[in-house]
Amino acid sequence: xxxxxxxxxxxxxxxxxxxxxxxxxxxxxxxxxxxxxxxxxxxxxxxxxxxxxxxxxxxxxxxxxxxxxxxxxxxxxxxxxxxxxxxxxxxxxxxxxxxxxxxxxxxxxxxxxxxxxxxxxxxxxxxxxxxxxxxxxxxxxxxxxxxxxxxxxxxxxxxxxxxxxxxxxxxxxxxxxxxxxxxxxxxxxxxxxxxxxxxxxxxxxxxxxxxxxxxxxxxxxxxxxxxxxxxxxxxxxxxxxxxxxxxxxxxxxxxxxxxxxxxxxxxxxxxxxxxxxxxxxxxxxxxxxxxxxxxxxxxxxxxxxxxxxxxxxxxxxxxxxxxxxxxxxxxxxxxxxxxxxxxxxxxxxxxxxxxxxxxxxxxxxxxxxxxxxxxxxxxxxxxxxxxxxxxxxxxxxxxxxxxxxxxxxxxxxxxxxxxxxxxxxxxxxxxxxxxxxxxxxxxxxxxxxxxxxxxxxxxxxxxx
Amino acid sequence: xxxxxxxxxxxxxxxxxxxxxxxxxxxxxxxxxxxxxxxxxxxxxxxxxxxxxxxxxxxxxxxxxxxxxxxxxxxxxxxxxxxxxxxxxxxxxxxxxxxxxxxxxxxxxxxxx
Numbered sequence: 055x056x057x058x059x060x061x062x063x064x065x066x067x068x069x070x071x072x073x074x075x076x077x078x079x080x081x082x083x084x085x086x087x088x089x090x091x092x093x094x095x096x097x098x099x100x101x102x103x104x105x106x107x108x109x110x111x112x113x114x115x116x117x118x119x120x121x122x123x124x125x126x127x128x129x130x131x132x133x134x135x136x137x138x139x140x141x142x143x144x145x146x147x148x149x150x151x152x153x154x155x156x157x158x159x160x161x162x163x164x165x166x167x168x169x170x171x172x173x174x175x176x177x178x179x180x181x182x183x184x185x186x187x188x189x190x191x192x193x194x195x196x197x198x199x200x201x202x203x204x205x206x207x208x209x210x211x212x213x214x215x216x217x218x219x220x221x222x223x224x225x226x227x228x229x230x231x232x233x234x235x236x237x238x239x240x241x242x243x244x245x246x247x248x249x250x251x252x253x254x255x256x257x258x259x260x261x262x263x264x265x266x267x268x269x270x271x272x273x274x275x276x277x278x279x280x281x282x283x284x285x286x287x288x289x290x291x292x293x294x295x296x297x298x299x300x301x302x303x304x305x306x307x308x309x310x311x312x313x314x315x316x317x318x319x320x321x322x323x324x325x326x327x328x329x330x331x332x333x334x335x336x337x338x339x340x341x342x343x344x345x346x347x348x349x350x351x352x353x354x355x356x357x358x359x360x361x362x363x364x365x366x367x368x369x370x371x372x373x374x375x376x377x378x379x380x381x382x383x384x385x386x387x388x389x390x391x392x393x394x395x396x397x398x399x400x401x402x403x404x405x406x407x408x409x410x411x412x413x414x415x416x417x418x419x420x421x422x423x424x425x426x427x428x429x430x431x432x433x434x435x436x437x438x439x440x441x442x443x444x445x446x447x448x449x450x451x452x453x454x455x456x457x458x459x460x461x462x463x464x465x466x467x468x469x470x471x472x473x474x475x476x477x478x479x480x481x482x483x484x485x486x487x488x489x490x491x492x493x494x495x496x497x498x499x500x501x502x503x504x505x506x507x508x509x510x511x512x513x514x515x516x517x518x
Numbered sequence: 519x520x521x522x523x524x525x526x527x528x529x530x531x532x533x534x535x536x537x538x539x540x541x542x543x544x545x546x547x548x549x550x551x552x553x554x555x556x557x558x559x560x561x562x563x564x565x566x567x568x569x570x571x572x573x574x575x576x577x578x579x580x581x582x583x584x585x586x587x588x589x590x591x592x593x594x595x596x597x598x599x600x601x602x603x604x605x606x607x608x609x610x611x612x613x614x615x616x617x618x619x620x621x622x623x624x625x626x627x628x629x630x631x
Contacts, residue, residue: 303564303567
């Protein structure tokens with residue numbers, strides 16, 4: 055009881071401070087409208103808003119491939135990465151949750167989710183439902199979002215982002231949330247948290263897009279969003295039995311390595327695909343992504359060596375994932391040098407958060423969803439405000455180190471809005487699901503393992 | 519009849535089995551186990567956790583022998599498994615009350631002869 059009230063006070067305090075700061079600044083008008091889709095359209099050579107959009111086969115081919123790459127990030131990338139980190143008795147629950155989201159969010163997206171996120175704007179807050187069931191979403195390009203590829207392809211590409219974002223949160227409540235609760239929570243979260251936030255940052259008329267926040271591929275919409283939701287889940291649901299002293303190691307680190315490798319591979323679709331064109335911008339986003347990831351892996355490995363006297367596999371892959379997360383908002387706006395800085399920062403900051411801060415605070419974020427995605431995303435969003443340069447992307451803006459301190463402040467506001475909205479809404483949704491279904495698996499089920507109790511299956515046979 | 523349970527280092531298993539065969543002792547059941555002795559295992563590190571000390575992988579041999587073979591069996595295991603390092607393992611000799619060969623129904627010494 056005391057612990058819960060303390061957590062509520064912390065959440066309330068953060069929300070109060072953030073809201074005060076954010077509402078003061080919403081009154082200011084911001085000039086530069088630069089969101090990833092718009093940036094890509096503006097940066098593309100043939101950007102003529104009023105002209106009839108012509109489908110470019112190179113762009114379309116690349117975005118189709120990127121779409122498949124981003125789906126790969128969820129199944130089996132994230133599935134294996136998380137699956138290998140949990141205990142044997144829960145491996146199927148992780149794989150199931152990721153696979154299930156691929157199925158469920160697809161339907162939600164097609165039926166109404168895409169319309170809410172990217173449809174015609176209502177007061178800067180949400181899209182309306184006129185694009186439900188993909189009405190108005192056909193082969194004809196949508197010049198506001200991606201003028202050279204079919205609108206349906208853009209919608210599909212965005213769908214894969216909508217799928218992976220709730221999947222990231224799985225890392226926070228792994229090994230203890232009932233499957234039914236997870237399904238209801240994810241559906242509500244996708245609709246009431248992801249879709250609005252995607253609209254604010256990427257939708258035409260979305261107020262963060264209008265404010266000039268730069269988020270190339272989803273640092274705020276995906277990572278900070280999922281990260282803070284993960285933190286709230288961890289706080290609301292409480293710790294696993296036996297945490298932190300009686301914890302088992304990852305049951306299958308080879309899985310985790312496979313998963314992380316697939317994430318790295320697929321992330322090229324996530325970041326470079328967000329250029330929405332097969333052009334130089336895609337190339338530079340690819341470069342920044344790759345370099346930041348490599349540097350972040352090394353940075354975490356070095357920190358591992360300093361703190362633990364050994365370089366661990368779990369460490370280097372965690373570092374790489376942290377780098378992937380951090381470079382996501384910055385990918386299309388920074389040079390290779392900027393990418394090195396982003397990656398190094400991600401490796402060091404996320405390492406310290408996960409190994410020092412989290413144990414101090416004492417909450418159980420099973421797979422460090424907040425520590426890597428939340429913190430990595432916040433660093434990445436702010437780092438965009440430091441290292442962005444119009445030399446790389448004329449559709450973007452300059453950051454602090456290129457003579458424009460204003461961008462950093464805009465990024466900070468976007469981060470704050472995301473933290474508050476996602477945090478508060480995730481909390482509300484969790485409480486609703488708890489009241490309707492109950493969030494946690496019963497203690498005995500947690501001991502036996504969710505694979506058997508939720509799914510009546512085992513991941514591995516022992517005798518034949 | 520005696521039942522010998524031996525916990526040994528996994529990489530000594532082949533040597534032990536060879537020595538048992540050389541002494542005409544063929545019946546054995548082998549399993550993968552985890553265990554520790556007076557020393558603690560190698561502490562594993564994963565992200566923010568360092569274990570206090572863990573169980574290590576061992577191999578367990580279970581051998582049913584007639585009384586006249588007990589010394590030979592124990593010598594074979596000891597000789598094959600000893601490295602002189604911490605973690606070599608243990609041998610336990612237990613009384614065996616009854617043994618039955620399932621295929622033929624033979625009981626007693628004949629079943630494990």
